[in-house]
Amino acid sequence: MTVRTKQQTYLNYINGQWVPSASGKTEASLNPANIDDIVGYVQESGVEDVNVAVEAARRAQAAWRKLSGPKRGEYLFRAADVLKKRLDEIAETMTREMGKTLPEAKGEVQRGVNILRYYAGEGMRSIGEVIPSTDSEALMFTTRVPLGVVGVITPWNFPVAIPIWKIAPAIVYGNTVVFKPAQETAVTAAKIVECFDEAGLPAGVVNLVTGKGSVIGNAIAEHPHIHGITFTGSNEVGKTIAQKAVARGAKYQLEMGGKNPVIVLEDADLDRAVEATISGGLRSTGQKCTATSRVFVQRTVYDQFKEKLLAKVKQLNIGNGLEDGVWMGPCASQKQLETVLSYIQKGIEEGATLVYGGQRLTDGERAKGFYVQPTIFENVSPDMTIAREEIFGPVLALIKVDSLEEALSLANDTPFGLSASIFTQNIGKMLAFIQDIEAGLVRINEESAGVELQAPFGGMKQSSSHSREQGRAAIEFFTAMKTVLVKG
Numbered sequence: 001m002t003v004r005t006k007q008q009t010y011l012n013y014i015n016g017q018w019v020p021s022a023s024g025k026t027e028a029s030l031n032p033a034n035i036d037d038i039v040g041y042v043q044e045s046g047v048e049d050v051n052v053a054v055e056a057a058r059r060a061q062a063a064w065r066k067l068s069g070p071k072r073g074e075y076l077f078r079a080a081d082v083l084k085k086r087l088d089e090i091a092e093t094m095t096r097e098m099g100k101t102l103p104e105a106k107g108e109v110q111r112g113v114n115i116l117r118y119y120a121g122e123g124m125r126s127i128g129e130v131i132p133s134t135d136s137e138a139l140m141f142t143t144r145v146p147l148g149v150v151g152v153i154t155p156w157n158f159p160v161a162i163p164i165w166k167i168a169p170a171i172v173y174g175n176t177v178v179f180k181p182a183q184e185t186a187v188t189a190a191k192i193v194e195c196f197d198e199a200g201l202p203a204g205v206v207n208l209v210t211g212k213g214s215v216i217g218n219a220i221a222e223h224p225h226i227h228g229i230t231f232t233g234s235n236e237v238g239k240t241i242a243q244k245a246v247a248r249g250a251k252y253q254l255e256m257g258g259k260n261p262v263i264v265l266e267d268a269d270l271d272r273a274v275e276a277t278i279s280g281g282l283r284s285t286g287q288k289c290t291a292t293s294r295v296f297v298q299r300t301v302y303d304q305f306k307e308k309l310l311a312k313v314k315q316l317n318i319g320n321g322l323e324d325g326v327w328m329g330p331c332a333s334q335k336q337l338e339t340v341l342s343y344i345q346k347g348i349e350e351g352a353t354l355v356y357g358g359q360r361l362t363d364g365e366r367a368k369g370f371y372v373q374p375t376i377f378e379n380v381s382p383d384m385t386i387a388r389e390e391i392f393g394p395v396l397a398l399i400k401v402d403s404l405e406e407a408l409s410l411a412n413d414t415p416f417g418l419s420a421s422i423f424t425q426n427i428g429k430m431l432a433f434i435q436d437i438e439a440g441l442v443r444i445n446e447e448s449a450g451v452e453l454q455a456p457f458g459g460m461k462q463s464s465s466h467s468r469e470q471g472r473a474a475i476e477f478f479t480a481m482k483t484v485l486v487k488g
């Protein structure tokens with residue numbers, strides 16, 4: 001594998017200028033497939049940098065909100081074109097920075113292009129409705145206005161798609177943005193912002209500040225001039241952001257973890273169910289909030305399902321995501337690898353049976369990266385840690401059930417409620433699942449992971465703050481509604 005020797009330093013982007021952080025401190029962004037490979041250096045900003053960015057976003061607000069929706073949409077169309085032009089390069093950066101395979105990274109950048117185009121079009125769609133007034137001489141209608149300055153705090157697992165599905169609706173509805181990406185993928189984030197810059201977005205509309213979440217993410221959550229915060233990441237951090245937002249009356253939107261089940265019933269197409277369990281649970285090294293984690297299989301087909309699953313999992317090629325034919329890359333960071341290994345250890349200690357995997361991979365080139373085997377447990381009881389907490393790694397827990405009712409009851413026995421899937425041919429069972437499963441994303445004969453940008457996305461229970469992102473649903477968070485009555 002080529003190791004780059006000349007690394008670029010990436011700056012903050014504030015008021016249309018690329019600027020160093022006030023402290024001048026930088027941090028290396030490493031390749032989790034090969035820690036000798038430094039992807040770039042990024043700014044380690046402080047509270048003062050956030051303050052300057054918020055001020056720039058505030059100043060830009062007045063003119064930006066006055067532009068028409070279609071005009072704002074034009075900037076998004078241009079940004080989409082630039083991102084499309086740079087698709088291969090940005091996908092490669094993503095793979096080097098967080099480890100997912102190159103085909104997955106390319107798919108994600110293309111999704112970013114599509115999201116930009118979708119929200120560009122959104123600039124031309126309706127922002128209100130006429131409501132009949134009891135006064136026949138009055139016109140009553142709703143309209144929507146931007147919140148003002150929005151703080152965008154994002155994780156490393158989808159370093160292009162998640163920032164874009166927050167920034168694009170934020171700005172098309174007239175907000176300006178202070179964007180704080182995960183420090184682990186800050187180079188990729190800088191490249192997204194370069195696309196907005198190259199698209200000619202007016203100064204101050206999107207501002208990038210990189211650095212530690214505990215410092216600058218916290219500063220965004222507490223800043224009195226940030227009117228809305230949209231966050232994706234862990235439940236722990238999400239809850240602290242919510243508390244800070246509530247304390248000062250700011251709007252907030254949280255997308256957090258999952259412990260997503262798949263239910264495989266005895267009439268299921270087992271080959272499809274196996275494919276979907278592998279793809280949903282192990283792709284992107286299990287680092288998706290919608291990843292399959294718990295696999296409930298009806299007892300009558302359990303052995304057959306397990307055998308087919310194991311046969312396929314054993315064949316997966318694990319390596320550097322830049323290489324052809326690699327199916328699964330490393331964990332995104334050393335911290336993530338350690339978390340996954342500690343959950344595997346807990347699974348063993350608490351009495352689950354390790355059926356496959358469980359080890360860090362350190363042979364050959366893999367010694368330089370954060371690789372772990374895909375891992376399968378069985379005899380997992382519902383009270384075990386691996387059945388309850390989000391692992392965010394390639395670990396599947398197989399659980400035998402006697403009936404759909406039992407599967408539903410166990411599947412719902414979790415604080416999370418993001419995504420869930422079932423494999424069955426029986427329409428009655430599908431309908432019961434749709435009705436009774438506690439999940440924001442319900443999938444029938446399809447894997448738990450996978451979202452479409454034009455449809456609402458979000459979870460029930462502790463997986464989200466009960467709002468929805470993407471599609472037209474985004475308008476609910478990024479705008480405030482006015483009800484207007486006009487009398488001549």
Ligand code: NDP
Pocket residue numbers: 153154155156157180181182183184211212213214215216217218221232233234235237238240241255256257258288289339390391392
């Ligand atoms: P975090 O929730 O810590 O990080 C998400 C974002 O929040 C990052 O930009 C981070 O900054 C920022 N952040 C961290 N602390 C604060 C704070 N006090 N105030 C404001 N912002 C903050 O997730 P991790 O990356 O540490 O991952 C931990 C676990 O979270 C994973 O194992 C997984 O279970 C879950 N997770 C879920 C995701 C999802 O898609 N739902 C995505 C990522 C993680 P920085 O990291 O740069 O310091």
